[in-house]
Amino acid sequence: MSRIPDEIIQQVRDRIDVVELVGRSVALKRAGRSYKGLCPFHHEKTPSFHVNPDRGTFYCFGCHEGGDIFHFVQKTEGLGFLEAVRSLARDGGIVIPESSGGESGLAERIYKTNDLLQARYREELLRDGCAGAAYLASRGLSREEWERFEIGFAPDRWDFAVGVLRGARIAPELGETAGILSPRGSGGHFDRLRGRVTFPIRDARGRVLGFGGRALAKEQEPKYLNTPETPVFHKRELLYGLPRALDPIRRTGRAVIVEGYFDQIALCRAGVEGALATCGTSLSAEHARALLRRTRTVVLLFDADGAGERALERALEVLLPEGLRVLAARLPAGDDPDSLLAREGPEALRRCVETAAPALDVAIERVARAGTETPWQKADVVAELAPLLSRIPSALERGEYCARLAMAVGTEARHVEAAVRAAERGEDARDAVPIGVRRSGPEERNLRQLARCLVEHPLLALRVDRDELSELLPRGAHAELILTFVDAVRERPAASAPELAAALPEPSRKLYYALSAESELPIEERTFDDTLRWLRDQQHKRARREITRQMRVQRDPDEMHRLFQEKQRLQEQQAKDVKADHTTVGPPA
Numbered sequence: 001m002s003r004i005p006d007e008i009i010q011q012v013r014d015r016i017d018v019v020e021l022v023g024r025s026v027a028l029k030r031a032g033r034s035y036k037g038l039c040p041f042h043h044e045k046t047p048s049f050h051v052n053p054d055r056g057t058f059y060c061f062g063c064h065e066g067g068d069i070f071h072f073v074q075k076t077e078g079l080g081f082l083e084a085v086r087s088l089a090r091d092g093g094i095v096i097p098e099s100s101g102g103e104s105g106l107a108e109r110i111y112k113t114n115d116l117l118q119a120r121y122r123e124e125l126l127r128d129g130c131a132g133a134a135y136l137a138s139r140g141l142s143r144e145e146w147e148r149f150e151i152g153f154a155p156d157r158w159d160f161a162v163g164v165l166r167g168a169r170i171a172p173e174l175g176e177t178a179g180i181l182s183p184r185g186s187g188g189h190f191d192r193l194r195g196r197v198t199f200p201i202r203d204a205r206g207r208v209l210g211f212g213g214r215a216l217a218k219e220q221e222p223k224y225l226n227t228p229e230t231p232v233f234h235k236r237e238l239l240y241g242l243p244r245a246l247d248p249i250r251r252t253g254r255a256v257i258v259e260g261y262f263d264q265i266a267l268c269r270a271g272v273e274g275a276l277a278t279c280g281t282s283l284s285a286e287h288a289r290a291l292l293r294r295t296r297t298v299v300l301l302f303d304a305d306g307a308g309e310r311a312l313e314r315a316l317e318v319l320l321p322e323g324l325r326v327l328a329a330r331l332p333a334g335d336d337p338d339s340l341l342a343r344e345g346p347e348a349l350r351r352c353v354e355t356a357a358p359a360l361d362v363a364i365e366r367v368a369r370a371g372t373e374t375p376w377q378k379a380d381v382v383a384e385l386a387p388l389l390s391r392i393p394s395a396l397e398r399g400e401y402c403a404r405l406a407m408a409v410g411t412e413a414r415h416v417e418a419a420v421r422a423a424e425r426g427e428d429a430r431d432a433v434p435i436g437v438r439r440s441g442p443e444e445r446n447l448r449q450l451a452r453c454l455v456e457h458p459l460l461a462l463r464v465d466r467d468e469l470s471e472l473l474p475r476g477a478h479a480e481l482i483l484t485f486v487d488a489v490r491e492r493p494a495a496s497a498p499e500l501a502a503a504l505p506e507p508s509r510k511l512y513y514a515l516s517a518e519s520e521l522p523i524e525e526r527t528f529d530d531t532l533r534w535l536r537d538q539q540h541k542r543a544r545r546e547i548t549r550q551m552r553v554q555r556d557p558d559e560m561h562r563l564f565q566e567k568q569r570l571q572e573q574q575a576k577d578v579k580a581d582h583t584t585v586g587p588p589a
């Protein structure tokens with residue numbers, strides 16, 4: 001095997017700054033004399049990956065991966081040592097004599113092929129009467145902008161790229177591997193992107209990995225066509241606009257994500273920095289990790305229609321688990337970034353991005369719009385968002401959003417928290433939402449406490465007065481559970497709690513599981529009596545208030561007398577209760 005002279009390897013080592021190299025894929029913060037960030041070799045959320053600029057090395061205290069610049073490129077790009085040296089030499093503008101370099105690797109050959117086509121596509125766009133140029137002009141892009149964004153044009157011929165490769169003595173098989181040519185059924189190859197405006201898709205180091213192609217004619221399908229998966233083109237991790245966006249992302253601490261090449265270009269034209277576009281796929285977990293290594297904050301800019309809103313929520317599903325902070329920029333209805341820029345100018349698009357709100361707030365608002373009047377609607381809204389909230393790794397942030405969702409639907413945060421925990425366990429969040437969430441306040445709290453106490457100490461059911469209980473408890477889900485549970489215990493006092501629960505009628509059964517799933521402090525048996533007493537007291541107060549109200553409007557003396565007697569009876573009854581308990585009556589909860 002041929003080898004690269006040591007002095008060239010040393011030259012590359014001197015030329016390439018390790019912080020700069022690693023910094024293209026990892027956001028590095030200075031920590032003393034070294035830098036640290038999130039490790040690209042293992043999945044982590046707190047940085048344990050260190051880069052030492054003096055030694056030109058990196059090391060991860062989490063997975064113990066470490067080495068020099070060559071090792072870094074070998075590991076991140078799956079290259080051999082020689083390929084890594086050659087690749088970095090090219091970055092540093094160092095020429096390796098062919099005789100000592102030997103045959104270059106497949107990835108290098110694909111980059112070379114792509115570079116060649118990129119140059120030729122750009123030339124084609126500049127030809128007189130180019131259909132691609134007319135198309136770009138119709139979209140409001142000036143010639144300076146084609147240049148700036150390196151847009152090209154693949155002529156509407158079957159053999160343009162075939163000829164370019166032949167002229168450069170590149171085998172058509174390599175063109176096929178690079179995704180530029182497609183095999184013909186009858187043998188031979190044809191141009192995949194023919195008749196399309198082309199966008200080069202580069203990696204963080206600026207190499208062309210593949211292309212995106214936009215059809216010119218309405219009847220040309222599909223509208224967008226990208227390079228297929230190749231040894232270097234993996235759309236689940238690629239982001240269009242990366243090399244240009246790296247510095248702004250580092251500087252501003254945020255990335256702006258859109259869905260298309262023209263949208264990304266529109267943002268750049270409007271002066272919005274750090275803009276990236278996915279390449280023919282929705283955001284993936286790989287994208288999320290690639291973003292997290294570079295920034296914590298991501299602004300999503302999606303179309304203001306139903307499809308855009310669903311895309312936003314799908315994006316949240318992959319971004320939230322990584323701990324990214326996601327903002328959502330809202331476009332006016334019917335607009336995409338490109339059309340907004342064309343109609344209202346750069347300031348409108350910039351303002352749209354700068355006023356982006358936390359994406360979860362936007363999602364909460366959207367779902368709550370469906371209505372939160374009835375308990376069922378509330379339960380539905382909470383159930384829809386619970387899976388999303390359950391993906392937030394930070395307990396503090398999750399708690400905050402539970403509170404916000406509770407506020408938006410008009411329920412208590414603990415109901416939402418229960419639903420989120422259920423979603424986390426992969427259950428239908430609706431099952432954890434206590435039915436009748438509308439009524440709250442001390443009465444609801446005490447009813448719930450009574451139910452919890454009974455669930456924990458089932459034998460209490462044997463010594464309560466079933467009739468009194470039925471009269472005492474205000475109608476609702478908790479009363480229903482308490483009464484059916486008491487009946488179940490009385491029927492089978494020896495049965496275990498799970499057996500009893502299984503025998504409960506439907507709404508009560510679900511509520512039973514919701515109550516027993518909540519991780520609260522154990523509840524004492526005597527709480528049951530305290531709570532009953534409080535409920536009795538409430539009932540008396542209500543009855544007395546009602547009598548007072550009736551007495552105020554009563555004109556009939558006989559009826560007045562009857563009311564007076566009733567009121568006295570209630571007062572005596574209450575005094576007796578208090579004496580029997582030897583305790584002051586007050587809300588136990």
Ligand SMILES: [Zn+2]
Pocket residue numbers: 039040041042049060061062063064065
């Ligand atoms: Zn690591």
